[in-house]
Amino acid sequence: MRAMYYEQFGAAPEIRTLSDPTPTTAGVVISVKATGLCRSDWHGWMGHDPDIKLPHVPGHELAGTIAAVGRDVRRFKVGDRVTVPFVSGCGHCMECRSGNQQVCEEQFQPGFTHWGSFAEYVAIDYADQNLVHLPEEISYETAASLGCRFATSFRAVVDQGRLQGGEWLAVHGCGGVGLSAIMIGAALGANVVAIDIAEDKLELAKALGASVTIDSRSVADVSEAVREVTGGGAHVSVDALGHPQTCCNSILNLRRRGRHVQVGLMLADHATPAIPMARVIAHELEIYGSHGMQSWRYDAMLRMILSGKLSPDRLIGRRITLSEAAPALATMDGFRENGISIIDRMI
Template sequence: MKAMFYDAFGRTPTIETLPDPEPGEGGVVIEVGATGICRSDWHGWMGHDPDIGLPHVPGHELAGRIVAIGRDVRRFAIGDRVTVPFVSGCGRCGTCHSGNQQICPSQFQPGFTHWGSFAQYVALDFADTNLVALPDSVDDATAASLGCRFATSFRAVVDQARLKPGEWIAVHGCGGVGLSAIMIAAALGAHPIAIDLADDKLAFARECGAVATVNAADVPSVVEAVREITGGGAHVSIDALGHPTTCFNSIQNLRRRGRHVQIGLMVGDEATPRIPMAQVIGHELEIYGSHGMQAWRYDAMLAMLESGRIAPGALIGRRIALAEGIDALTGMGTSDAVGLSVITDLG
């Protein structure tokens, strides 16, 4: 198979011909129809993820068709179109039995703990627990865009933040995660505020449902700008970027008893950001993380998609070939591109 491959962190990947994968006893092999390029892939390539061993094939947002199946798989068959959460549970531990496969201590992550989907084929373990059957109405590119950014945002907004119609939600960072959160929040009848440094991203955020925007470079205080727009602070706020400043602002711009959800990753020297703890205590704020979404929750997200309430495919900015994915991946640390890049040509 053709695959994007690197054998050193930070070194430009190459397109190589590698052996086709084989399914484990409880796993499958997917012929990849589309795979999204995510900032998490960039973090992995940079060496920020301790789970990645070298050499490596990245890629964790995927959709495709089953072409090989392990002997213990019962719920799926060759030919089925499927996607998978980027965090997959083992299905056997107490955490999985509680329904929280997204934080399974023995989790399988394509593109991180195992070789991923920037390839013609990818092997996935724990298939019966984690695969999600795709309706014919959802194409591979749209399904791939759900796998990390959109699903993580869905869980963050719907399950973690418990966002209600009429509430204000501030979204710090208008990349794929932030735009997904804005679209989902608007579909729920809430009032999203988009915060970013780029006017083109803020304009796109309005197309996705933001009712107000804040360019952080143009205001003396992002926190005061949000408080003014909302009449006292957001009910919910999300750091969709992952930076000490956006994390701090996201917590500080909340109204009393507000809810902050941290989606954006913070690594290295930024892994332990400053938090306005006196405000957390005095205003009884709630702080949550959001790490993927369980396969069994995809039904709710797909139902909203099929009803037309959300349109994640509208967030796709570019559909590219596997070789073009090299520049898209390595440039992600400095890219100001609007929308998502999805590899749809794996040949």
């Protein structure tokens, strides 16, 4: 199979011909039809994720058809259209048994703990617990855009943030995660404030449902600006970027008893940000992490897509080849992408 491959962190990835994977007894091999290029892949390539062992094939947002099935798989067969959460569970630990596969004690992640989807084929273990049947009405490209950013935002806003219609949602960072959160918040009937430094991203945020946009470079205090436009602060705030400053701003812009959800990864030098804990205590704020979404929760998200309430395809920016993705991966630290880049051709 053709695949993106690197042997050293930070070294230019190559497109190589590698051996096709084979399924485990409980797993499948998926023929990849589309896969998203995500900043998490950049973090992995930089060596920020200790789970990655070299050499490595990245990629974790994927959709395709099943090409091979292990003998113990019962719910899926060759030819099925599928997608998969980027955090997959073992199916037998305490967290998996409670329905929380996204924090499985033995979790695996294609593109991180295992070789990923920047390839013609990818192997996924424990298929019955982790795969999601993909409706015919949803394209592979749209499904690939769900795997990490959109699904994670859905859980962050709906399950962790418990956002309700009429509430204020602040979203810090208008990349793929942030734009997804904006669309989901607007679909739930919330008033959304989008914060970023790029005018084109703020314009896209407005088109996707943001009621107010704030260019953080043009205000003296981002949290104060949010509290002003919301009449006292956001009910729910999401740090979709993953930076000490956006994390702090997200907490400080909450109204009393508000909920902060951390979605943007905080790795390497940013792993232990300063938290305004005095404000958290005095205002009884709630702080949540959000790490993927369980396969069984995809049904709620897919229903909203099929009904037209959510249109994740609008978040897709560039469609590129596997060869074009190799240099694109190396520049993802610049936050220049507007929307989600999808690899839809393995050439």
